[in-house]
Amino acid sequence: MKKHVLVYSDGSCLGNPGPGGWGAILRTADAGAERRMCGGFRLTTNNRMEITAVLEALRALKEPCIVDVYTDSRYVCDSIEKKWLIGWQKRNWIKADKKPAKNRDLWERMLPLLGTHEVRFHWLKGHAGHPENEACDCMARAEACKPGLPEDPGMRDPANR
Numbered sequence: 001m002k003k004h005v006l007v008y009s010d011g012s013c014l015g016n017p018g019p020g021g022w023g024a025i026l027r028t029a030d031a032g033a034e035r036r037m038c039g040g041f042r043l044t045t046n047n048r049m050e051i052t053a054v055l056e057a058l059r060a061l062k063e064p065c066i067v068d069v070y071t072d073s074r075y076v077c078d079s080i081e082k083k084w085l086i087g088w089q090k091r092n093w094i095k096a097d098k099k100p101a102k103n104r105d106l107w108e109r110m111l112p113l114l115g116t117h118e119v120r121f122h123w124l125k126g127h128a129g130h131p132e133n134e135a136c137d138c139m140a141r142a143e144a145c146k147p148g149l150p151e152d153p154g155m156r157d158p159a160n161r
Contacts, residue, residue, distance in 0.1 A: 002063075002064055002065050002066050002118070003028060003029075003063070003065045003066070004028070004029035004030075004065065004066045004067075004068075005026055005027065005028060005029065005061065005065045005066070005067050005068075006025075006026070006027045006028075006029055006067075006068050006070065007024060007025070007026055007027075007054065007057040007058070007067055007068065007069045007070065008024065008025040008027075008070045008071075008132035008133060008135070008136050009022070009023070009024045009025075009050070009053035009054050009057055009069065009070070009071045009073075009076075009136055010022070010023055010024075010050070010053060010071065010072060010073075010126070010133060010136035010137045010139075010140050011023075011046055011047070011048070011049025011050035011051070011052065011053050011073065011140055012046065012049060012137060012140035012141045012143075012144050013044060013045055013046035013049055013144065014141075014144050014145070016045055016046050017043055017044060017045050017155065017161050018043065018044075018144075019040065019041070019042050019043065019044070019144045019145070019149060020040055020041055020043075020044035020045065020046065020048065020049040020140075020143075020144050020152075021038060021039065021040035021041075021049060021139070021140040021141060021142065021143025021144035021145075021146075022038060022039055022040065022049040022050070022052045022053035022056065022139075022140050022143065023036070023037070023038040023053060023135070023136035023137070023138070023139025023140040023143065024036070024037045024038070024053045024054070024056060024057040024136060024139075025037075025132050025135060025136060026057055026060060026061075027132075029068075035060065036135075036139065037056055037057065037060060038139040038140065038142070038143045039052070039056065039143055040140075040143030040144050040146060040149050041149050041150060041151065041152035041155070042149035042150065042151060042152075043151065043152060043155050044152040044154075044155055045155075045160065045161065047073070047075050047076075047102065047103060048103055048106060048152060048154060048155075048160065049140060049144075050071065050073035050075060050076050051073075051075075051076055051103055051106045051107070051110065052106060053071070053136065053140070054069055054071065054076055054110070055106055055109055055110050055113070057069070058110070058113040058114075058116075058117060058119070059113065061117060064116050064117055064118075065117050065118070066117070066118045067117045067118065067119045067120070068119075068120050068122060069119060069120070069121045069122065070122045070124050070130075070132065070133065071121065071122075071123065071124065072123065072124050072125065072126030072127075072133055073123075074123060076121065077121045077122070077123045079107070080114070080119075080121050081121050085107055085110075085111070088101040088104075088107070089107075089111070100159050102159060102160050103154065103160055104159075105153075105154045105157070105160075106154060
């Protein structure tokens with residue numbers, strides 16, 4: 001039987017683009033175990049940090065799981081739940097408006113994880129007092145403020161700005 005994991009995630013950017021951070025809380029559904037993760041980059045975008053939070057949480061899972069992801073990012077939720085991601089991939093990473101899809105590098109890393117795990121996305125209103133979302137926001141903002149952050153390699157592509 002697969003483990004059921006709850007993931008809470010958030011991304012933050014001080015300026016867009018600017019220094020950014022992400023935070024994630026992974027918790028077994030029975031509340032038996034919890035792990036907090038965070039990181040950041042010196043120049044990135046808010047959407048990249050929102051995706052990265054989910055990506056890193058899914059990468060941390062050691063075996064296929066049932067995962068409920070809670071995020072305040074409409075971009076992340078809609079990209080998956082409304083199947084935009086599948087459409088972009090089918091159209092060689094071109095959106096319906098004929099413009100290139102941003103953050104392809106991160107989405108390509110996420111796709112195999114979405115195939116490994118049974119993932120459901122849930123949107124939360126940000127800054128609305130949800131304890132785990134607020135904790136992820138604090139982690140993300142703290143990361144964005146750290147000195148000496150590494151470069152976000154995806155920002156080398158101007159299409160991601």
